[in-house]
Amino acid sequence: MNAPISLPGSARAPRPVSRLREDALRELPQLRARHADAFRRVTRNGVLGLMLTVVLLTIFIYGFAALGFSFAKMLAGLDQLGTFVVLMWPPTPGTMRRLFLFLHALGETVAIAALGTMLAACIALPFGFLAAKNVVANRIVHFLSRRMLDTVRGVDTLIWALLWVNVVGLGPFAGVLAIMCSDTGALGKLFSEAIETASRRPVEGVMSAGGSRLAAVRFGILPQVLPVFASQVLYFFESNTRSATIIGIVGAGGIGLHLSEQIRTLEWQHVAFLVILILATVAVIDTLSTRLRSAIIGARPTVV
Amino acid sequence: MTASVPTLPPAQSQALALRYDREVATRRRRVLLGIAIFIAAMATSGWMTEVDLGKLFQNIGAFGSYIVRLAHLANGEPVWTDFGEWFWGLHKWTVLLGETLIIAYLGTALGAICAFVLSFPAAINLTPSPRVRFVARRFLEFCRSVPEIVFALVFVIAFGLGPIPGVLALAIHGTGALGKLFSEIVENIDMAPVEGIRATGAGRVAVIRFAVLPQVLSGFVSYTLLRFEINVRGAAVMGFVGAGGIGQDLLEAIRKFYYSDVSAILILIIVTVMVIDIVTERIRHALTGTPS
Numbered sequence: 264m265n266a267p268i269s270l271p272g273s274a275r276a277p278r279p280v281s282r283l284r285e286d287a288l289r290e291l292p293q294l295r296a297r298h299a300d301a302f303r304r305v306t307r308n309g310v311l312g313l314m315l316t317v318v319l320l321t322i323f324i325y326g327f328a329a330l331g332f333s334f335a336k337m338l339a340g341l342d343q344l345g346t347f348v349v350l351m352w353p354p355t356p357g358t359m360r361r362l363f364l365f366l367h368a369l370g371e372t373v374a375i376a377a378l379g380t381m382l383a384a385c386i387a388l389p390f391g392f393l394a395a396k397n398v399v400a401n402r403i404v405h406f407l408s409r410r411m412l413d414t415v416r417g418v419d420t421l422i423w424a425l426l427w428v429n430v431v432g433l434g435p436f437a438g439v440l441a442i443m444c445s446d447t448g449a450l451g452k453l454f455s456e457a458i459e460t461a462s463r464r465p466v467e468g469v470m471s472a473g474g475s476r477l478a479a480v481r482f483g484i485l486p487q488v489l490p491v492f493a494s495q496v497l498y499f500f501e502s503n504t505r506s507a508t509i510i511g512i513v514g515a516g517g518i519g520l521h522l523s524e525q526i527r528t529l530e531w532q533h534v535a536f537l538v539i540l541i542l543a544t545v546a547v548i549d550t551l552s553t554r555l556r557s558a559i560i561g562a563r564p565t566v567v
Numbered sequence: 568m569t570a571s572v573p574t575l576p577p578a579q580s581q582a583l584a585l586r587y588d589r590e591v592a593t594r595r596r597r598v599l600l601g602i603a604i605f606i607a608a609m610a611t612s613g614w615m616t617e618v619d620l621g622k623l624f625q626n627i628g629a630f631g632s633y634i635v636r637l638a639h640l641a642n643g644e645p646v647w648t649d650f651g652e653w654f655w656g657l658h659k660w661t662v663l664l665g666e667t668l669i670i671a672y673l674g675t676a677l678g679a680i681c682a683f684v685l686s687f688p689a690a691i692n693l694t695p696s697p698r699v700r701f702v703a704r705r706f707l708e709f710c711r712s713v714p715e716i717v718f719a720l721v722f723v724i725a726f727g728l729g730p731i732p733g734v735l736a737l738a739i740h741g742t743g744a745l746g747k748l749f750s751e752i753v754e755n756i757d758m759a760p761v762e763g764i765r766a767t768g769a770g771r772v773a774v775i776r777f778a779v780l781p782q783v784l785s786g787f788v789s790y791t792l793l794r795f796e797i798n799v800r801g802a803a804v805m806g807f808v809g810a811g812g813i814g815q816d817l818l819e820a821i822r823k824f825y826y827s828d829v830s831a832i833l834i835l836i837i838v839t840v841m842v843i844d845i846v847t848e849r850i851r852h853a854l855t856g857t858p859s
Contacts, residue, residue, distance in 0.1 A: 326669040330730040340726035374612035417837040421804045430630045435616035526720045
């Protein structure tokens with residue numbers, strides 16, 4: 264019980280630590296024999312890891328060379344960026360007229376995101392059920408609906424926006440349709456995954472009470488997945504507000520048009536103002552949707 | 568055995584029933600109010616975005632015929648009759664696609680490295696100083712606050728046209744997005760190894776190397792692969808603002824109505840994204856040990 268604990272300051276303590284080391288050194292051959300794996304210097308994983316690192320590093324260096332990175336170019340660019348940052352201060356919309364223009368565009372952006380997400384959710388709902396293995400057991404239907412969702416999702420929102428601009432003309436309506444298309448793919452996939460992880464028990468319960476397949480979906484699955492769906496849709500609304508800010512670059516309405524215009528004409532003060540405006544809006548939506556989400560799912564302890 | 572349902576005296580049960588009715592009515596009112604607000608919001612949105620169903624119905628045929636035109640060559644033949652003509656620019660497009668992949672790779676790698684460095688100061692369990700944490704977190708937030716294409720627009724003006732602005736834009740946005748995820752992984756680790764290593768008098772770097780890294784590495788790699796997937800998609804449209812890759816050619820083809828080119832390039836992009844999707848998903852599952 265009275266084994267002395269040696270502190271760095273106390274000089275006369277007998278240092279049990281070093282004795283431990285001596286013991287270990289004496290028993291080293293035995294230890295080596297017993298835990299051969301731990302003492303092996305060259306392992307298969309080690310060699311593989313080294314090879315992988317070398318390959319990744321080679322691509323990295325090759326990429327820098329192939330894309331024409333150079334120190335002088337970087338320095339010049341950073342110098343330019345520094346100038347831009349200085350020119351950004353103070354952020355201002357310029358005139359009152361332009362302020363209203365910006366605010367209107369911002370409202371348009373939020374509206375595009377809201378409507379696009381909502382429409383996407385409506386279309387994704389049936390596809391989510393079609394693509395869920397536990398609802399539609401047919402392999403062909405499952406495969407086809409999955410691949411369709413993949414394809415729709417694989418095309419970027421900006422590309423969808425360009426296509427829709429060709430069809431319905433310039434303006435926010437094209438933006439709504441673009442967000443609707445690209446989100447149908449993403450939400451459909453998420454929905455089907457949520458459905459697949461739903462518990463079978465309620466479904467069996469409804470079935471055993473004589474319910475039809477449709478009733479099983481309606482009363483067995485839907486109540487389980489609806490809160491999940493709602494929170495996912497809210498999350499997408501949030502992220503779409505961000506991406507709706509850029510589809511204006513290709514002429515699909517919203518604040519992106521003004522943003523790219525102000526950047527191209529080097530009006531840095533206006534750019535800074537627009538960015539701050541967007542950030543504030545996203546923050547507000549973030550707060551609101553967090554509240555709404557917890558109201559829908561029910562209060563949950565938040566992990567900080 | 569006779570079943571007997573205990574009944575409350577009428578006065579008491581009536582009070583309870585009234586209260587129940589009130590609760591139900593409140594709940595119903597709340598749901599109705601929510602639906603009303605929702606409908607109002609959607610209607611306002613429709614008005615704001617100039618939704619014109621008439622125009623849509625008028626033009627939905629145009630969308631259909633757009634798809635049909637995508638499937639036809641310039642000489643009016645369906646695309647599958649002449650693959651050589653359809654993919655006439657295959658060599659050029661493959662090179663551009665390669666450039667897109669390299670942009671995505673470099674952007675992801677740079678972003679992951681910066682995120683790796685910054686995730687430790689941003690994690691609450693490794694950085695007790697609130698000031699350092701505040702700075703690190705705000706910086707990460709700033710990086711991911713703006714879509715990468717906006718960064719690309721700015722960088723194109725600063726660094727000139729070409730792939731460099733694309734790489735930098737993806738790197739900055741990736742730093743912000745990955746840094747947040749990384750720091751969350753770090754915050755969820757088991758602290759016992761950290762205390763063990765610290766008790767031997769090890770410094771900060773040693774603690775991270777021997778106690779934190781073995782726990783977080785697979786999570787880091789898995790998120791980085793996911794980011795690579797996203798960045799390939801992002802890099803494909805970087806060309807829209809002049810930041811290199813295949814997007815430039817796609818934009819040109821769409822604007823100039825070269826329909827078969829549009830469909831060919833789109834197919835190339837989709838196939839590439841799908842292949843990367845499948846490969847990275849395999850690796851991710853292998854890393855995290857979950858069956859695919």
